[in-house]
Amino acid sequence: MLRKTIGYFVRAGIAAGVLLSAATANAVLIADEYTGAADSIYTQHLGYSRDVIGGPLYEVYSMNVDTVGTVMSVTINTDFIATDAANTGGYVAGDLFISSNGWNPYGGGAYDFDNADNGEDWEFAYDSDLGALVALDDGSTINILSDLEGECCRLGQEVNVDGGSDTGAGISYSGAQASSSGIWDYEYTYVFDYALLGLAPGDDIGFHWVMTCGNDVIEGVYSIPSAAVTEPGSIALLALGLVALGVSRKRFV
Ligand SMILES: [Ca+2]
Ligand SMILES: [Ca+2]
Ligand SMILES: [Ca+2]
Ligand SMILES: [Ca+2]
Incomplete structure (x- = not known):
């Protein structure tokens, strides 16, 4: 169970990283x-x-x-x-x-x-x-x-x-x-x-x-581009982090 949770974090992190790089591509x-x-x-x-x-x-x-x-x-x-x-x-x-x-x-x-x-x-x-x-x-x-x-x-x-x-x-x-x-x-x-x-x-x-x-x-x-272009990426990263947290919580209950 713990390994699976870590797996979710890793995947969420990778997905967030991809989104971040896409969002900062100018x-x-x-x-x-x-x-x-x-x-x-x-x-x-x-x-x-x-x-x-x-x-x-x-x-x-x-x-x-x-x-x-x-x-x-x-x-x-x-x-x-x-x-x-x-x-x-x-x-x-x-x-x-x-x-x-x-x-x-x-x-x-x-x-x-x-x-x-x-x-x-x-x-x-x-x-x-x-x-x-x-x-x-x-x-x-x-x-x-x-x-x-x-x-x-x-x-x-x-x-x-x-x-x-x-x-x-x-x-x-x-x-x-x-x-x-x-x-x-x-x-x-x-x-x-x-x-x-x-x-x-x-x-x-x-x-x-x-x-x-x-x-x-x-x-x-x-x-x-203005520096603000990177903002959606940061928001996506935050959102995915929260989703990952939600997933991990559910699994520990
Ligand atoms: Ca030409
Ligand atoms: Ca030409
Ligand atoms: Ca000129
Ligand atoms: Ca000219």
Whole structure:
């Protein structure tokens, strides 16, 4: 009888733990609805939609944003693999651009004409070459796709950065084959401490990402959850504890 009661406690504890972790999971999947681009023959080229040009290798589907404490991870979900034989131009992943004061793209609909000259200003970038998250207001160069590239590309988009002052907020950058998405093949993940960017729960943070050929661009916004999000988990834990207590009492009577 006592062993059974202990078993109830263990199971209730596990169930509460699962509920707690589900309740504190702050992950949000932001779909790629962004088609920002200069208007050119290439953006509606050869029957490709305006979302992606150059073929399915360059498709970006979504970005997954999550927080644990003040650690934020941003994962770009894409079919773009730099080492793919079809990537004959030798293009690589761009840098992750970050707006610390929300996201206001230019134009309506899918932001058809948003480019580097309009819409959101990016205060930070995760520079993958440097392995650091930099502030862009201090001597940095933002590299923008232009017609000088000589490629069938999406003109006018911010691609990556050089220079800028290291905020110390960067934690890691990695690229890896997607193990079980069923949709996309590859994931680029940027991890950083948002508190070191002056951000707090309740703030909106904007993102922009593209590979260096510019064939698909994604932008979006994430609202940093308030600490209160963990409350339902605590309540569930308390409720389950009481249920477990009730069960054990019944069995001892
Ligand atoms: Ca896309
Ligand atoms: Ca901004
Ligand atoms: Ca813009
Ligand atoms: Ca897109």
